[in-house]
Amino acid sequence: MSIHEREDRALRLQRVAELLAEAVTPQEVLDAILTEGVRAAEARAGAIGVLSDDGESVELLAQQGYEGPVMDDWRRFPVAARLPMSQVIRTGAPLFISTLSERNELFPELAEQGRDGSSIAVLPLAVEGSVFGAMALSFADEVEFDLERREMKVALARQASQALARSRLYAKEQALRERMTFLAQASELLSSSLDYNVTLRQLAHLAVPGLADWCAIDMVGKDGEIVRLAVAHQDPEKVRWAYELQERYPPKPDQPHGVPQVLRSGEAEFFPEIPDEVLEEAIGGDDELREIVDQLGLRSTICVPLATRGRTLGALTLIAAETHATYTDADLQLAQELARRAAVAVDNARLYGEAEKGANAAQALAYVADGVVLLDSDRVVRHWNPAAAAITGVDGAHALGKPVDEVVPAWASLTSHVPLAQPGAPGTRPVTVPLVLDGSELWIAMSGVDFGEGTVYALQDVTSEHALEKTRSDFVATASHELRTPLAAVYGAVRTLRRDDIELSEEERTTFLEMIESEALRLSNIVGQILLTGQLDANAVELSVTECNPAEVAAGVIDSASVHAPEGIALSLSADGAAPIMCDENKLRQVLVNLLDNAVKYSPDGGKVGIRLEQSSDRCLIEVSDEGLGIPSSEREKIFEKFYRLDPQQTKGVGGSGLGLYICRELVERMDGELTVDSQPGVGSRFTVVLPERA
């Protein structure tokens, strides 16, 4: 080889190196190698193949100068094959074959191939000692591969290796960046709105054309049916057509491939190249459909489930057809990541929707008068409506999210008496239980429903009802006591009188008979007063208002009292200028009889007992006064309470029911009047009834 030739070769290599340095993308690198590189090597044709990701096959990336459909015939072949490139990739050693016969001997499979070259050189493409592909060069004539020639080819391959590796790395990074950008865009889109119908449609459009020629999103409907939410293609006409197609050929739930299969299994379905049998199955002998499918030119498909929290919500389908490259594992991973994010977004949107519905329910519960408390299965407070806050005195903000036993320490003992109903089962009657909160005792009517995921309690503050109920039962207890005592006297007196084993004195006999008489009267009086009290409590006392003269009523009361009045009691009436008023005459009489009886009863040492009337333009004032024992100031209001009795030592005789003054005040108040007392112990008492002119 002449110096000139050598210089020339070096220049050519230099030229290739320059071109490769400028090339950025794998395509540019391949172009540079296969044009300038092949020319520099003085070869007729060249091809570059790389090891596939799984390391099982050789994928032909590009060729230059070969005849025939090389790229189709040799697109992919096994590393294990008995072929020059396979061997070089396996061994990492360059292969130089000068003659055709030598080639056919070494690689019998190539014997049938055309005479593309007499000599071939196949060189490993490697970086840092790792072989990732091979470059094949074919020469028009038989070439004697001397050392210099070999070294030149090896040097070219080294340049090509570095450039190609660098550009492939760049492309990989670029793709990764694009994927990340796409995922970022998708995430932003998914979080832009809670209306996932809208966001998923936008997502489908985002995937086209970068990720697919076609992108479809199907959701599982309420009843498990498949609902096509979105179809995207760059041509809107085709989208319309796809929808028509979907209507004419709806997916069958038991279909072995595609969306139904993915929804059923929850697993992704990935066909880098759609197998013919899958297409045939889908077509199912329908000629029209076959034509459509042919027209579509479907090549590669990825269908991934939209799954989260163990549930499959839908499926995302990507299809590579007319423009998009066939899918790789990296695309599958991207699709899966995309589907995962979409599923989370849908799930979040649905949860938010439910929460919002829950919020509406909470808003409704805010207006419910009953306390509503919702506990989850860990007894943590999940809802605490304003009524519950009002009843317990614990703020909702304070209660929410905390264990209920921390919020209301007595909760466990409180609810231990409350039977829990099951949802749908007839509710149990609320149980009234005491709740001690900060020292005050409340009575709460509670009922609860256990709905599996937690418990909901309804609370009602029945403290006042309970107090009323207690008053009622106390009333019954006290009333029965009041009846038992005179009954004991009557019965005991009769039993004693009938004794024949003892001799009673005449005085004793008389006392017993008087006892029977007075206690029987007392019984009848108590019964009457209890009935009247019951009527007053039930608001069932009717007033019969007529025109009546209070002076005449008072005079009548004084007259009848004088018959039984003990000695030492001086009765008097002062009613100057009294005029008729409108009121219930009988009730007024009852009040005055009671007051006068009391006045006499509490004047054991006698004295003046009188009724005094005083009338002004709009009211009538009636005073009943005595010079008796008087009432200590601490007792002055208590005497109007039911069954309250001032020192009972002084209450002997008819009418010791403890209800007299209660009835008096109630009756006067029903007539829109007022009954008050003024008293000085040891000096006497004055009860004052004030009635309006027209009661």
Added chain:
Amino acid sequence: MPRRPQIGSGDHCGSTGNATRRVLVVDDERSIRMLCRVNLRASGMEVLEAVDGQAGLELARRERPDLILLDVMMPGLDGWCVARELAADKSTKDIPIIFVTARADPADRRRGEQLGGVGYVVKPFDPVEIGDLVDDVLKRIEQGEREQLQRSIATEHEE
């Protein structure tokens, strides 16, 4: 005219010496006191009377009766308080108490038992039998059956 605690005269029973039972009746109802007095005396017992809790307590401390018939619902110091005060006092804690009351509630019976009562009579009652009851209770106490008597208060359900 405030009434003072009265001591029953015991004219025809006072002379039986040690055998004469002395019974204190504490009740604010004059008629109940009289019924007890007449019938207990017919059984040969001496009767002391108090018209309220305070008077009953004072009389019990002073006279140390053999037994007390104690009403519950009385003004001021009620029967429960009287029983508690008596039980707290060494000199009176052994005096047997029979409650005579209009309170018929089981809860009240339990209270009577807790306060150391040995009998519980609900009004209305037959005063003719009251002497025999007192006699029986005292005899059983002498035979060491005080605790059984106490326990029987809450379980008996007479009306």
